[in-house]
Amino acid sequence: MRVIRLFFKGIWMVIKFILSILILLLFIQQVLSWAAYFAIVKPKANDIAQDITSYIQINERYISKEWVHNYVTARKSSGYIKDSEHITIIYSQPSNDRRFEVTVYLSGTYLSGLADPTIVVVNYYGVNYGDLPEEGIYFNYRPDGYEPDTSTSMKIVEKVIVEAAVDEPSIDEDLAYLGTDFYFTEYEMKAIEAMQSSCIACHGMTLEGLVGPSLINLNEKYSKDEILEIIVNGKGNMPAMFLDEESKIAIVEYLYSLN
Ligand code: HEC
Numbered sequence: 457m458r459v460i461r462l463f464f465k466g467i468w469m470v471i472k473f474i475l476s477i478l479i480l481l482l483f484i485q486q487v488l489s490w491a492a493y494f495a496i497v498k499p500k501a502n503d504i505a506q507d508i509t510s511y512i513q514i515n516e517r518y519i520s521k522e523w524v525h526n527y528v529t530a531r532k533s534s535g536y537i538k539d540s541e542h543i544t545i546i547y548s549q550p551s552n553d554r555r556f557e558v559t560v561y562l563s564g565t566y567l568s569g570l571a572d573p574t575i576v577v578v579n580y581y582g583v584n585y586g587d588l589p590e591e592g593i594y595f596n597y598r599p600d601g602y603e604p605d606t607s608t609s610m611k612i613v614e615k616v617i618v619e620a621a622v623d624e625p626s627i628d629e630d631l632a633y634l635g636t637d638f639y640f641t642e643y644e645m646k647a648i649e650a651m652q653s654s655c656i657a658c659h660g661m662t663l664e665g666l667v668g669p670s671l672i673n674l675n676e677k678y679s680k681d682e683i684l685e686i687i688v689n690g691k692g693n694m695p696a697m698f699l700d701e702e703s704k705i706a707i708v709e710y711l712y713s714l715n
Contacts, residue, residue, distance in 0.1 A: 504537075513584065521595045543562050544560070550592040561576070648710070651710075675714075683711055
């Protein structure tokens with residue numbers, strides 16, 4: 457009896473030992489994977505998203521899938537993005553909104569396969585100060601060519617952008633900087649487009665003044681008719697502007713609403 461009991465006790469000890477080793481190994485692997493997550497993958501995904509975001513803001517233009525392809529290819533050839541890493545870049549910007557969203561998904565094999573963090577997702581929101589796309593853009597770029605159908609998610613993304621903008625202080629600052637609302641009605645878009653070709657060269661991109669004075673808070677100074685009069689006949693060093701009737705009215709309404 458004693459011998460049998462001792463025998464089972466021995467087996468139990470061996471099982472306990474193996475279990476502890478397994479748990480320890482799992483623990484070590486988890487720690488390594490966290491280390492890879494925080495030390496390598498997260499900063500890299502952040503870098504990439506930031507790169508793309510500042511490119512758009514500095515160059516004042518939205519980007520195409522080809523641009524992203526060239527960007528990823530360049531970063532791969534410099535060795536920054538490894539062949540073993542999977543990267544997906546999602547870019548979206550609605551046609552009537554200066555805000556855009558960049559999402560980077562990154563995953564890979566790190567520390568010789570011991571630590572593979574689950575996919576890292578980084579979201580960036582920015583403001584495109586330049587031209588707006590004619591149609592909303594939403595693309596999902598993966599260098600291996602696999603591309604899930606995302607055409608139906610545009611609406612959802614627009615919602616995400618709006619929600620995010622509400623709690624992002626930087627976006628609020630950008631809003632203040634532009635001095636105008638981000639969502640434009642069709643009528644406001646008409647005014648903005650007309651002003652982009654006829655007025656901003658002298659009055660500045662944000663209408664805060666350049667060669668000509670600021671066009672913000674005009675309603676404290678002029679009536680709508682007087683603004684129209686200035687556009688039609690010019691004033692001082694400002695030449696008369698030749699525009700179609702609808703653009704002129706749209707501009708007057710828009711300028712009058714800016715304060
Ligand atoms: C070639 C440069 C130029 C362009 C283009 C131009 N402006 Fe001007 N604008 C000026 C200058 C300079 C003044 C200051 C005139 C003065 O008071 O002597 C001015 C003044 C004005 C004023 C009066 C501002 C004030 O506070 O008195 C308004 C309004 C105005 N511009 C609107 C427009 C609009 C709208 C457009 C586009 C349709 C436009 N301007 C295009 C140069 C320009």
